[in-house]
Amino acid sequence: MSASSSSPAAxxxxxxxxxxxxxxxxxxxxxxxxxxxxxxxxxxxxxxxEYKDPCDDGVFGPISAAKDINSLAFGTLLDIxxxxxxxxxxxxxxxxxxNTWFTIVERATFERDLEANWGNLSAETSAMALCMALIAxxxxxxxxxxxxxxxxxxxxxxxxxxxxRVPMSIKMxxxxxxxxxxxxxxxxxxxxxxxxxxCLQMTKVFGWHNPSFWSDERRASKPGELKLCSILWxxxxxxxxxxxxxxxxxxxxxxxxxxAPCSVVPLPEVFDQPFSPNLAxxxxxxxxxxxxxxxxxxxxxxxxxxxSAWYLSNVLQQLxxxxxxxNFDSKSLSDLIWQHALATCALKWRAGDRNAAVGTDFxxxxxxxxxxxxxxxxxIPILDPNHAQAAQKIRLVTDVVHGKAGKxxxxxxxxxxxxxxxxxxxxxxxxxxLLIAHGDDALHDADWFQKVANLRIALDKVSKRWKIAEQYCxxxxxxxxxxxxxxxR
Numbered sequence: 001m002s003a004s005s006s007s008p009a010a011x012x013x014x015x016x017x018x019x020x021x022x023x024x025x026x027x028x029x030x031x032x033x034x035x036x037x038x039x040x041x042x043x044x045x046x047x048x049x050e051y052k053d054p055c056d057d058g059v060f061g062p063i064s065a066a067k068d069i070n071s072l073a074f075g076t077l078l079d080i081x082x083x084x085x086x087x088x089x090x091x092x093x094x095x096x097x098x099n100t101w102f103t104i105v106e107r108a109t110f111e112r113d114l115e116a117n118w119g120n121l122s123a124e125t126s127a128m129a130l131c132m133a134l135i136a137x138x139x140x141x142x143x144x145x146x147x148x149x150x151x152x153x154x155x156x157x158x159x160x161x162x163x164x165r166v167p168m169s170i171k172m173x174x175x176x177x178x179x180x181x182x183x184x185x186x187x188x189x190x191x192x193x194x195x196x197x198x199c200l201q202m203t204k205v206f207g208w209h210n211p212s213f214w215s216d217e218r219r220a221s222k223p224g225e226l227k228l229c230s231i232l233w234x235x236x237x238x239x240x241x242x243x244x245x246x247x248x249x250x251x252x253x254x255x256x257x258x259x260a261p262c263s264v265v266p267l268p269e270v271f272d273q274p275f276s277p278n279l280a281x282x283x284x285x286x287x288x289x290x291x292x293x294x295x296x297x298x299x300x301x302x303x304x305x306x307x308s309a310w311y312l313s314n315v316l317q318q319l320x321x322x323x324x325x326x327n328f329d330s331k332s333l334s335d336l337i338w339q340h341a342l343a344t345c346a347l348k349w350r351a352g353d354r355n356a357a358v359g360t361d362f363x364x365x366x367x368x369x370x371x372x373x374x375x376x377x378x379x380i381p382i383l384d385p386n387h388a389q390a391a392q393k394i395r396l397v398t399d400v401v402h403g404k405a406g407k408x409x410x411x412x413x414x415x416x417x418x419x420x421x422x423x424x425x426x427x428x429x430x431x432x433x434l435l436i437a438h439g440d441d442a443l444h445d446a447d448w449f450q451k452v453a454n455l456r457i458a459l460d461k462v463s464k465r466w467k468i469a470e471q472y473c474x475x476x477x478x479x480x481x482x483x484x485x486x487x488x489r
Contacts, residue, residue: 019035019051023035023042023050024050069165069166070123073123073124073158073162074126076158080133080154084118087133090136091110093418094132095132097136097418098132098136098178100350100351101305102181103231103292103295104235105128106228107295114129124172128171136418149186152182168202172202173199173206184239184243185422189243193243193255196239200255203232203233206229211264223271224299226271227271228298230266230267234265234305234310235309236255237310240313241254241309241316244316245367257313267306267310268303268306291347291354304340304344311360312361315333318330319367333368334368334389338393338396341357344358351414352411362401363423365393365394365397369393370394371390395444395445398443404428405428405459408458415461418465422462424462425459425466425469426472429459433476433479435451435452436452436476436483439452459472459473460473
């Protein structure tokens with residue numbers, strides 16, 4: 001609210017409440033103000049005289065004070081990260097951690113933009129730096145009181161303001177995706193679902209749902225641009241699938257279910273052919289050291305999570321509609337997913353592994369084969385080999401997931417900087433629940449109890465970095481207690 005007047009007359013009561021600051025027009029024109037109601041200069045210029053109520057500032061004070069959206073976003077960035085060295089440190093932490101498995105930003109281009117335009121950053125670049133800093137750090141362990149993590153609240157608030165002032169762009173989509181991944185990872189499914197919805201709407205505006213966007217002519221002329229668009233689309237599908245399986249007690253349908261773009265948008269590796277002479281790796285010989293050795297540049301970015309997202313999406317749609325035309329045979333689909341996981345594990349990566357793609361593959365395998373375990377408890381399961389195959393696949397997956405859990409104790413630095421994908425929290429939880437329910441019958445695992453204990457320890461470690469692991473640790477504890485006391489089977 002503001003006090004305003006267009007008449008020189010003012011009551012004694014009003015005059016008694018003399019404002020402490022100049023009126024808005026005198027402040028704008030940098031003129032002395034007699035602070036009358038209205039002031040003398042406004043009367044002389046025949047203009048409306050207004051005073052800002054001090055109560056108006058609140059959380060919107062910086063917005064009204066900013067000269068434009070770029071300065072507002074940059075000011076918010078410095079309010080949180082203080083100075084350029086700390087901004088660069090946060091950005092580097094993101095690229096060395098989360099971006100090793102959620103590779104949706106081209107490092108070379110972003111860091112060049114940050115350095116060259118520091119002090120005059122676009123609102124979108126400031127927003128991206130804020131989102132990188134948000135997801136790159138461990139959660140605020142003291143945020144249980146009040147409204148929670150203030151960095152998250154500040155980041156999402158400035159994103160909304162920027163969205164209202166600038167056109168939709170790839171940078172804004174990248175920023176929204178980082179926020180959605182943060183929300184998914186820290187037990188905020190409702191917010192993640194909403195953020196993904198915003199991302200999906202942007203893809204429609206960009207034209208990605210139109211097959212002509214991905215035409216052969218455009219692929220030949222703009223391979224880098226289309227590759228990044230493909231990566232971002234499959235990043236949406238990736239989070240969407242994980243959100244659906246990880247929060248099964250929530251009624252959030254998949255944003256991307258049954259959408260034509262899942263069959264229209266090519267996988268990112270389709271666009272690598274034009275770049276192949278310049279790729280930094282080759283198969284065979286000394287140069288095979290790292291599959292993602294050149295991932296700082298768009299031509300070298302590798303995103304196997306796209307294929308994993310495609311597999312998981314197929315599994316979820318097949319489970320929800322087993323008779324739908326075009327469904328894969330379950331055994332064939334299971335074999336394809338297993339082969340992709342093995343192939344990804346066989347390669348060498350900057351961060352040591354590509355745990356996001358492999359973890360998602362294992363989740364898909366457990367989801368796809370889970371139903372078969374119930375038939376495996378039949379006295380003569382050999383009559384249906386599908387049951388035996390499902391049990392065998394689940395045994396293999398739970399053993400690998402358990403092995404990964406054991407290694408977390410030796411890679412706490414990797415976990416703390418965010419280089420371990422939060423999907424592993426659900427993979428470990430799912431493996432533990434399968435062992436609790438079927439470990440001593442369908443899975444024939446004499447060590448199931450110790451494996452569950454080890455998985456709980458690993459989940460507790462992961463919860464220090466990704467809060468989503470807290471609820472999974474509790475779920476495993478409750479399931480195990482019920483099993484031991486005979487309440488559930």
